Structure formats: structure tokens, C-alpha cells
Amino acid sequence: MGAQHLQAVPHLTTALTGPLLEIEKRLLERQTAIEQWFHERWLATPAPFYTSVDLRNAGFKLAPVDTNLFPAGFNNLNPAFHPLCMQALQVAVERLCPKACRILLVPENHSRNTYYWENVGALVQLLERAGYQVRVGSLLAEAAGRQSFTLQNGRVVDVEPVERVGDSVTLPGYKPCLVLLNNDLSSGAPALLTGITQPVVPSPILGWWHRLKSDHFTQYRQLALEFGEFIDIDPWLIDPLFRRCGSVDFQKRTGEDCLAENVDAVLQGIRLKYREYHITQTPFVIVKADTGTYGMGIMTVHDASEVRQLNRKQRNKMAVIKEGQIVEQVLIQEGVYTFETLGTEQAVAEPVVYMIDRFVVGGFYRIHTTRGSDENLNAPGMQFRPLAFADSCSSPDREREPDASPNRFYAYGVIGRLAALAAAREWQAVAGTS
Amino acid sequence: MGAQHLQAVPHLTTALTGPLLEIEKRLLERQTAIEQWFHERWLATPAPFYTSVDLRNAGFKLAPVDTNLFPAGFNNLNPAFHPLCMQALQVAVERLCPKACRILLVPENHSRNTYYWENVGALVQLLERAGYQVRVGSLLAEAAGRQSFTLQNGRVVDVEPVERVGDSVTLPGYKPCLVLLNNDLSSGAPALLTGITQPVVPSPILGWWHRLKSDHFTQYRQLALEFGEFIDIDPWLIDPLFRRCGSVDFQKRTGEDCLAENVDAVLQGIRLKYREYHITQTPFVIVKADTGTYGMGIMTVHDASEVRQLNRKQRNKMAVIKEGQIVEQVLIQEGVYTFETLGTEQAVAEPVVYMIDRFVVGGFYRIHTTRGSDENLNAPGMQFRPLAFADSCSSPDREREPDASPNRFYAYGVIGRLAALAAAREWQAVAGTS
Numbered sequence: 001m002g003a004q005h006l007q008a009v010p011h012l013t014t015a016l017t018g019p020l021l022e023i024e025k026r027l028l029e030r031q032t033a034i035e036q037w038f039h040e041r042w043l044a045t046p047a048p049f050y051t052s053v054d055l056r057n058a059g060f061k062l063a064p065v066d067t068n069l070f071p072a073g074f075n076n077l078n079p080a081f082h083p084l085c086m087q088a089l090q091v092a093v094e095r096l097c098p099k100a101c102r103i104l105l106v107p108e109n110h111s112r113n114t115y116y117w118e119n120v121g122a123l124v125q126l127l128e129r130a131g132y133q134v135r136v137g138s139l140l141a142e143a144a145g146r147q148s149f150t151l152q153n154g155r156v157v158d159v160e161p162v163e164r165v166g167d168s169v170t171l172p173g174y175k176p177c178l179v180l181l182n183n184d185l186s187s188g189a190p191a192l193l194t195g196i197t198q199p200v201v202p203s204p205i206l207g208w209w210h211r212l213k214s215d216h217f218t219q220y221r222q223l224a225l226e227f228g229e230f231i232d233i234d235p236w237l238i239d240p241l242f243r244r245c246g247s248v249d250f251q252k253r254t255g256e257d258c259l260a261e262n263v264d265a266v267l268q269g270i271r272l273k274y275r276e277y278h279i280t281q282t283p284f285v286i287v288k289a290d291t292g293t294y295g296m297g298i299m300t301v302h303d304a305s306e307v308r309q310l311n312r313k314q315r316n317k318m319a320v321i322k323e324g325q326i327v328e329q330v331l332i333q334e335g336v337y338t339f340e341t342l343g344t345e346q347a348v349a350e351p352v353v354y355m356i357d358r359f360v361v362g363g364f365y366r367i368h369t370t371r372g373s374d375e376n377l378n379a380p381g382m383q384f385r386p387l388a389f390a391d392s393c394s395s396p397d398r399e400r401e402p403d404a405s406p407n408r409f410y411a412y413g414v415i416g417r418l419a420a421l422a423a424a425r426e427w428q429a430v431a432g433t434s
Numbered sequence: 435m436g437a438q439h440l441q442a443v444p445h446l447t448t449a450l451t452g453p454l455l456e457i458e459k460r461l462l463e464r465q466t467a468i469e470q471w472f473h474e475r476w477l478a479t480p481a482p483f484y485t486s487v488d489l490r491n492a493g494f495k496l497a498p499v500d501t502n503l504f505p506a507g508f509n510n511l512n513p514a515f516h517p518l519c520m521q522a523l524q525v526a527v528e529r530l531c532p533k534a535c536r537i538l539l540v541p542e543n544h545s546r547n548t549y550y551w552e553n554v555g556a557l558v559q560l561l562e563r564a565g566y567q568v569r570v571g572s573l574l575a576e577a578a579g580r581q582s583f584t585l586q587n588g589r590v591v592d593v594e595p596v597e598r599v600g601d602s603v604t605l606p607g608y609k610p611c612l613v614l615l616n617n618d619l620s621s622g623a624p625a626l627l628t629g630i631t632q633p634v635v636p637s638p639i640l641g642w643w644h645r646l647k648s649d650h651f652t653q654y655r656q657l658a659l660e661f662g663e664f665i666d667i668d669p670w671l672i673d674p675l676f677r678r679c680g681s682v683d684f685q686k687r688t689g690e691d692c693l694a695e696n697v698d699a700v701l702q703g704i705r706l707k708y709r710e711y712h713i714t715q716t717p718f719v720i721v722k723a724d725t726g727t728y729g730m731g732i733m734t735v736h737d738a739s740e741v742r743q744l745n746r747k748q749r750n751k752m753a754v755i756k757e758g759q760i761v762e763q764v765l766i767q768e769g770v771y772t773f774e775t776l777g778t779e780q781a782v783a784e785p786v787v788y789m790i791d792r793f794v795v796g797g798f799y800r801i802h803t804t805r806g807s808d809e810n811l812n813a814p815g816m817q818f819r820p821l822a823f824a825d826s827c828s829s830p831d832r833e834r835e836p837d838a839s840p841n842r843f844y845a846y847g848v849i850g851r852l853a854a855l856a857a858a859r860e861w862q863a864v865a866g867t868s
Binding site for chain 2: 031034036038039040043079080082083084086087088090091092098099101128130131132133141153299359392394395396418425
């Protein structure tokens with residue numbers, strides 16, 4: 001936790017910070033009560049094993065736009081946060097198996113992205129330091145499943161194909177007591193893991209083969225209402241409007257009417273809110289696949305007519321996402337400007353908050369120098385520059401201004417946890433245990 | 435966790451670091467297994483609510499010399515560790531009362547020490563940030579129990595007298611669900627707390643009216659054996675030799691023979707070990723009250739004849755400790771040199787490790803410029819200078835030398851946790867639940 005991790009904090013470049021200052025002020029005033037509010041809710045709905053949440057900070061609004069239950073990017077966290085991660089991992093693993101010692105970490109299939117493997121290496125190291133044996137096992141069979149990656153620090157991540165033996169999964173000479181998925185299962189629930197006796201976290205039913213962003217944001221909307229009432233703010237200040245279309249085919253051009261109507265309805269909703277808060281920015285929406293990750297199948301739209309005028313290239317780009325899945329269901333989400341910028345180059349910054357179990361354990365900014373404040377920053381083929389959070393998200397300082405950096409980080413942590421709680425309820429709903 | 439907390443790390447000023455390097459090397463090599471070892475033991479014996487452990491680092495030996503179950507000094511921790519403290523407090527409180535919201539913190543009686551009240555203020559703030567309501571209640575009745583202290587940051591700690599209502603304790607308008615003792619109960623188990631339905635932690639039976647240091651170090655000795663076998667080191671490298679005398683009266687000069695014989699026996703034991711490890715330092719022992727804290731009733735002895743030649747002043751100093759308690763039982767403990775020094779003035783430094791529940795949450799060095807390497811640094815009337823640990827104790831770095839600072843801090847954390855585990859077993863033994 002030394003000085004080597006001193007980091008700049010992005011600057012909020014908008015004059016429209018009135019409502020956000022108001023949110024941050026409320027969060028500060030009610031911090032003890034807010035923590036208590038979360039305690040009670042985590043008792044009713046246990047937290048996901050781990051979560052990362054993409055936030056957008058428009059100054060007048062701070063909201064989650066994506067919640068990942070199989071988070072990568074642990075390599076981007078400030079090493080100063082590693083003790084927090086280890087503590088939280090101990091709590092998370094102990095709840096699942098009090099005597100756990102051997103963990104099987106299941107990474108993405110087919111990834112050649114070196115950053116992704118740095119993430120796997122970081123997770124392995126954190127789990128080992130927390131006191132667990134870890135081996136990395138692929139869901140791919142034999143040759144494809146056997147890989148080896150050398151990390152920047154010289155360490156090697158060895159991946160071995162997972163074997164099914166009766167009602168267990170194993171690696172040669174290694175019977176894990178816990179399977180930890182870092183694979184979002186875009187192409188389906190893996191037969192290898194079906195019906196095994198070892199606990200699998202997060203549940204495969206939360207993989208992108210099944211999960212819908214709109215279900216998540218439906219849960220989040222309800223929570224934003226509850227929390228908004230609790231701290232007495234307009235829930236819109238922390239919640240992006242959204243609608244969905246259930247049957248769209250970008251290549252066959254079916255479902256365009258549904259799309260255009262809903263884009264229009266969301267834009268209209270934003271306009272009303274902008275008027276209420278005297279915001280002069282141009283409203284926009286983000287159209288994205290209701291399932292899937294990695295920023296594929298995603299576009300910024302300022303007017304309903306744009307979705308009727310997509311050219312062939314744009315339609316192709318929207319039609320197919322990760323692992324060749326066809327997009328049919330579409331989320332139309334209020335676009336939230338990101339008005340945090342860094343440095344003289346005015347690079348756009350988007351905060352990503354990380355949680356393990358119910359604890360916020362850090363985060364980082366995605367920094368882009370070539371994207372606008374109304375564009376998605378987690379786009380394929382574009383390398384963002386990660387900037388680790390300089391402070392934890394759990395040490396607000398009431399002696400300082402509401403927008404001083406420890407307080408802004410605390411606000412990130414609260415909104416991130418609301419999204420993680422929404423994911424917990426999402427799981428409770430699909431698992432039918434509610 | 436930013437740069438504002440950059441701190442120097444004391445320098446180990448001895449050439450005799452061979453055995454310690456060996457310990458640190460073993461700890462590093464076996465870190466995952468060590469964490470697992472602790473997991474298993476915490477399952478069998480839950481950790482104390484909080485613990486601080488005074489360590490002495492002689493280079494050739496790293497050992498606990500005092501374990502406090504009602505620790506003060508939370509104000510001396512690096513603020514960078516506050517998130518770790520808050521996480522750990524949440525785990526600790528939730529285990530006791532899952533729905534806890536209101537805590538009654540019971541401080542020392544009669545303390546006018548401003549540093550002590552800074553500690554109380556720090557604890558209150560940490561608990562509040564962790565999501566709990568806190569009020570501070572004194573065991574003293576009416577006028578004496580009602581006090582108010584203004585802290586350095588301008589905040590005020592208000593102390594109110596605790597009231598007994600039936601089988602509960604309360605403050606006006608406040609019914610706590612948990613009583614947290616920060617009072618070591620030197621003068622006895624308080625009637626106010628006897629038989630109440632609210633949980634009281636740590637258990638009053640662990641107060642100094644009842645607890646014996648020799649019981650603690652008996653448990654620790656057993657653990658040092660187990661752990662020494664586990665990591666394959668001589669347990670003496672982490673365990674101070676000790677003996678006890680059960681019936682000493684310094685003023686009446688009874689029990690001197692017992693004292694002299696046991697001082698001699700411990701010195702003889704040290705001599706054998708020093709010979710084995712080619713250590714040329716002069717052996718010494720610390721004679722101290724077997725009960726009690728605050729460094730009262732404590733002296734450094736190099737030869738058995740010294741305890742027969744105490745002058746009146748020395749005898750008076752040894753005879754009475756905190757709150758006027760008479761010393762009858764005495765611990766004769768191997769003196770461990772502290773060879774950590776800081777700065778050009780070669781100030782002597784002694785590490786103190788803090789734990790909340792089973793988690794190491796930080797620590798600090800007691801720095802003295804006017805004491806020798808064979809003297810107790812926690813002495814009454816002497817102000818030490820606290821130096822917060824710059825690093826957490828849970829992030830060892832195998833890429834670096836065994837004595838690099840993150841690795842030395844990790845070693846502190848392991849030895850600190852062994853002492854906390856010894857305290858947990860001590861409680862199990864006195865509570866008769868083993």
C-alpha cells in the first residue's frame with residue numbers, strides 16, 4: 001500500500017455536477033445507514049462470488065451500464081488492494097466450502113488475448129495467497145484445452161483439459177472441491193459441469209447463453225427505487241432508462257419497427273429528464289445485444305431513424321456476437337455521458353468497480369484517447385489504457401468535499417454494490433429460490 | 435492507499451540474521467499451505483474479536499512477547515489499512531449477530547491519556563464506516579462515567595454511564611445488540627455485565643482480573659511446536675522461553691528464592707540456545723506481572739542475583755500494577771533483543787501487529803530513542819513514537835528477497851496470528867468448551 005501506486009484521478013469536466021454532488025452528499029451523510037442497508041440485503045440475498053460493474057459518470061448522473069459476473073481485469077487492480085481481495089476471497093470461499101483447499105479455475109475458451117491471461121494469472125496468485133491450491137482447467141477437450149501462457153512477470157499459467165469422472169470433474173492427480181468459472185458460457189451450459197457434486201460458482205445459469213441484460217436492469221431498476229427512496233433521491237440519477245425488443249434480426253431486417261419505436265421512447269424519456277434537470281446535452285441511447293459481453297453488438301444512436309438506415313456493415317456488426325451467437329434480443333439503454341477525463345489530451349475515462357462477495361475490492365478506469373464521451377469504451381479491437389483506482393472505495397472522508405476523490409470512489413462503490421445486489425436477485429429469480 | 439502514507443521501514447541492525455532469513459524463507463515458500471493451516475485452525479477455534487501482539491525481532495529470532503485482547507492503538511494504524519479493518523469488522527460482527535446494528539463500546543475506566551481516546555475515536559469511526567451505530571458507555575457510575583473528549587481532528591467522543599435494565603445494558607434511548615469491550619477489566623469482572631443477554635466480546639473472563647500471561651504462553655508454546663514442525667524450524671526461533679512463580683510478594687520479600695531460581699533456569703535455557711546458534715549477545719530475561727498490561731510491573735534482569743538485590747523503589751514498582759492490583763504471580767520470560775532500528779539516531783523499534791477476527795489488518799512500530807535493545811518499549815510514562823506499517827502483512831512477494839519489507843511484514847503477520855490463535859485456545863480452555 002505504498003507510494004509506488006500513486007495514481008492520478010480523472011477530472012470531472014462538466015459544470016453540470018449539481019445532482020451528482022447532491023448524490024455524493026447524501027451518500028456521505030448516510031454512510032453508516034447505507035452500510036446497514038446493504039448488510040440486511042446481503043443476508044436476504046447472498047452476493048455473487050465476484051462482480052465487475054462498468055459505470056458511467058456524467059456529473060449529473062452516475063449509473064451502471066454493464067454488470068459482469070465472470071469478471072476479467074483483476075490484473076488492472078492496484079496491488080495496494082490485493083490484501084482486500086485476499087480477505088474477501090477467504091470469506092467468499094469459506095461460505096461455499098469451509099474446508100476448501102483445491103480450486104479449479106475455468107477460464108475463457110479460445111482466448112489468445114494476453115491481457116486476459118494476465119487476469120487469470122492475477123486471480124491464481126490472489127487465490128494462492130489467500131490459502132488455496134489452484135489449477136486452471138479448460139472446458140475444451142484434449143489438444144485445444146492444453147495451453148501454456150507466459151505472463152509479463154515471467155510466471156507461466158498452465159491450462160489442462162478438465163476430465164469428467166463420474167459425478168466429479170478432475171485434472172490429473174487433482175480433485176478440486178470448488179469450480180470457479182471465469183468463463184461467461186456464451187455458447188451454452190457445458191455438459192462437463194452438469195450434475196457434478198462439486199459446487200460451481202457463479203452458477204452456469206448466469207452464463208450469457210441464458211442471462212439477459214434486461215433482466216439484470218429490471219432488478220436494478222427495482223433496487224434503484226428502493227435505494228432512491230432510502231436516501232431520498234430521484235432514482236433516475238443512478239439508473240439508466242431502458243427498453244427491450246425480443247425478436248430482432250439485423251440481417252433479415254425484421255424487428256426494425258420494434259427497435260425504432262423503443263429507441264424513440266427511451267430518447268423521449270431522457271429528454272423529459274434532461275429538461276427537468278436543465279441538462280443541455282443531446283440525449284442518446286446505446287443499442288446492444290441483450291445477452292453477451294466484450295462490447296460486441298453495440299452502437300450509439302441519437303435518433304430512431306438511424307436504426308432504419310443501418311448499412312450492411314453495421315448490420316453485420318450488430319448481428320453476431322462472441323462465439324458466433326446470433327443476436328435476437330436487443331436492449332435499448334439510455335446513454336450516459338462519461339464526463340471524466342484525464343490529462344491534457346482529455347482522454348475519456350470510465351470507472352470499473354470490482355467486488356468479491358459483498359466487498360468492494362478496488363477498480364480501475366478504462367482510458368481512451370480516441371473515443372467520445374457518448375461511446376462505449378469496452379469495444380473489441382480497441383485497447384484501453386487501464387488506470388488503477390488510487391483509493392479504496394470504502395473510505396469516504398466526511399471532512400472533505402463531497403466530490404473529493406475518496407468520496408467519489410465511495411460513490412462508485414455504492415453504485416457498484418447496487419448492481420451486484422441486482423445480480424444476486426437476478427440469480428435468486430432464475431434459480432427459483434426466492 | 436495513496437502516497438500520503440509512505441513510511442520508512444526500520445532497518446535490521448544485526449549480522450545475526452541467518453536463522454530469521456531461514457524462517458522468512460520457509461514462510462514464503464509455504465505461504466499457501468500456511469494460510470490453509472490457519473484456515474483449519476480458525477474453524478476449530480474461532481479467532482478473538484480483535485488482538486494486538488507485541489513482537490520482538492532479534493534478527494536471529496522473531497517472537498511475541500505480549501498479546502492484548504482489548505487492544506488500544508487503532509489510531510496508530512496506517513489509514514491505508516482502514517478498508518481492511520472495515521471488511522474484517524463486518525465479518526467479525528456478523529458472526530456474533532448477523533443483524534447487528536447498535537454497538538456499545540466500553541472503554542477503559544479513569545483514562546485521561548489522550549492517545550487512548552484517539553484510539554477510541556478511531557474504533558468508533560471504523561465501526562461506523564463498517565455500517566454500525568456506536569455509542570461509548572462507561573462502567574463507572576453517573577458523574578465519573580460521563581465524560582467528553584475532543585480529538586485531534588475536532589470530533590468529540592462522548593462517554594455515558596451504562597445502565598443496567600433487567601438482563602440488558604442500555605444507554606438513554608439506546609439498546610445495543612452487542613457490547614464490545616476495550617477495557618481489560620484489571621479490577622474484576624463488572625457486575626453490570628454479568629448475566630446480560632447481549633453478547634459481550636471479548637469475554638470478560640479474558641480480562642486481566644483473571645487472565646494469566648503464562649496460560650497464554652503455554653498455549654503459544656504448544657502452537658509454536660505444531661507450527662515449527664509444520665514448516666520445519668526449531669520452535670525456539672519463534673517462541674520465548676518462560677517460567678512462572680505463583681506466590682511472590684515484592685514488598686514482603688517473599689518468594690525471592692522461587693524468582694531467583696526461575697530467572698536462573700530461563701537464563702540457562704537461553705545460554706544453551708545462544709550457544710547452539712553461535713549468538714554472542716548477553717542473555718537476559720524480562721520479569722513481569724503474570725497478569726496486567728501497560729508495561730507496569732516489569733523489569734529487565736541479566737543475572738539471578740539482581741532479583742535478590744532490589745532496592746525499595748524497584749520493589750514498589752514491581753509490587754503494584756494498573757488500578758492498584760497487587761502482583762503475586764510473576765512471569766519470567768526470555769528477553770528477546772529488538773534489533774530493528776530507525777534513522778540516524780538508531781532509535782529502537784518494536785513491531786505491534788493488529789488483527790480483527792482472523793485477519794491481520796495492519797500494525798505499527800513503537801519507536802524509542804532513549805531505550806536499549808533489551809528493554810521493554812511499552813513502559814508507563816514514556817511516550818513512544820508510533821510509525822505505521824507501510825505495507826499490509828498479507829502481501830508477501832516471492833520475487834523479492836526473504837527480508838524485503840513485504841516479506842518481513844508477512845512474517846510479522848504469521849507470528850501475530852499464531853499469538854491470536856493461542857489466545858483463542860486460551861479462551862476455549864477457560865470457557866471449558868474445548
